[in-house]
Amino acid sequence: MKALSIKGLEKTYAGGVRALKGIDLEVEQGDFYALLGPNGAGKSTTIGIICSLVNKSAGAVSVFGFDSVQDEVEAKSCIGLVPQEFNFNQFETLMQIVVNQAGYYGVPRALAKERAQKYLKQLDLWDKRNARARELSGGMKRRLMIARALMHEPKMLILDEPTAGVDIEVRRSMWSFLKEINEQGITIILTTHYLEEAEMLCRNIGIIDKGEIVENTSMKALLATLNIETFVFDIEQGANSVAIPEFETRALDDTTLEVDVPKEAGLNAVFERFANQNIKVMSMRNKANRLEELFVRLVESGRAKAQTANGSDVKPTQTGQEKRA
């Protein structure tokens, strides 16, 4: 039995926007799954349907074998949701928010209070338990929503951009917290725009764009396709005249050179060329976020495929992408 199984899911909003065009997705029990995609791809819509916040137009969702409509009660009880936007009552205290949430799931008040203590402490919010939610900082609000989602001890936790607007230190502690509860057996599904976060946490990954799944694979397999890495060299001068025929190079200015290096080629060849041409390398770094590049490439090649399938022309920019891929 899968923790989550989505079949042919479609959503057309009242205004006519086709947010989902028939998605299939499966998440294993105990998995740590990342759902990635650009803004407006349909991530929150998918999550909304899984959690009964959005009415689907077609398709089926089942959670631990329970149909999200037919066996609504069982399905809902399995899921804890951390939504993208703050959706608690700003005037209630943290304690009220988490205890009430447990109550909606039928957790008796005394037990709810014990759990509130446990989760507010784990998320470093215990000191604030009697503060009103609106007095919290953005990062605290995110953690409050995580605590709230755990109050009925769900088997699956779904987090929609939980680390948006959270500083690096808190983000790290959130990561280790999520890893820990995943190790304890909770299935986690997470959307994020920080690819580094997906790489750090997730075992499997789905990429969604314009309402369609363009990639669904393991993190490892995905990273293996990352066979070209771009390095940025700061050289003394003459970047424009450097010639390294086996690699693609781009001079950004006279002292900065970008070189695309296939993994199997190694860097020695690059340095040999520099040495032959008497070019002094001052420093060198990995071009920021190779994962992000990969992501853009995947999304764009997905779009190109869709366009070819539709019989329309492939735009020139996409052929450029193809070459680099």
Add this chain to the structure above:
Amino acid sequence: MSSRNFTALKTIWIKECTRFLRIWVQTLVPPAITMSLYFVIFGSLIGERIGQMGGFTYMEFIVPGLIMMSIITNSYSNVSSSFFSAKFQRNVEELLVAPVPTWVVIFGFVGGGVARAMLIGIIVTCVSMFFVDVQIHNFIVIVVTLILTSTLFAMAGLVNGIYAKTFDDISVIPTFVLTPLTYLGGVFYSLTLLPDFWQMVSQINPIVYMVNGFRYGFLGVSDINYLVALGLLVGFNLLLYITAYRLLKKGVGIRS
């Protein structure tokens, strides 16, 4: 009722009561002040010149109507504003993701409105005791009318809250429908004072039945038959419950 549903119902109800108690300056104080003013102005000052109405002093006559009036406005506005702000702040999603059946949501919110209406009813009754000896003809009639009226208007407030898209939308009905109907509902006068034609027109105002039913419980006099009032109350309650249930089930205003 399963214990899960019972816990959920209790939770919504506690949350609703906490809400109106937290903002008591907005929810409990104004009706107490308004009602005191009515008692002073209409009851003591003007009332003395009016003399008898339906066989009672004017003050005695208007007390049940005034209690009813505050119950109507408070049960309505409690639920309409609470539900609307739950939509507005999106915390209604806390209920939507949880396995809370629709009827529990309705009873929870309505229960909150009824609790506030009862509390106000008690406050207003206490205030009225400074001005008049409150007498009770039939306690059961009073309690039944009180409960049915407050659930009715709480439910109507819920329907309003479900449809409302802006804060204005939750004040339109109270201002343009509820207030006129209440003032014309025989709170301040006996229908027998009206010309025949207007007496007939008044019969289609549901609030007339509630005010008179309630007055019957206190004074034992009424412009209408109490059983008719009771029947109407039950009927309207059912109608509004079904409406609210369908709207919530479909997700009107809460699920896209």
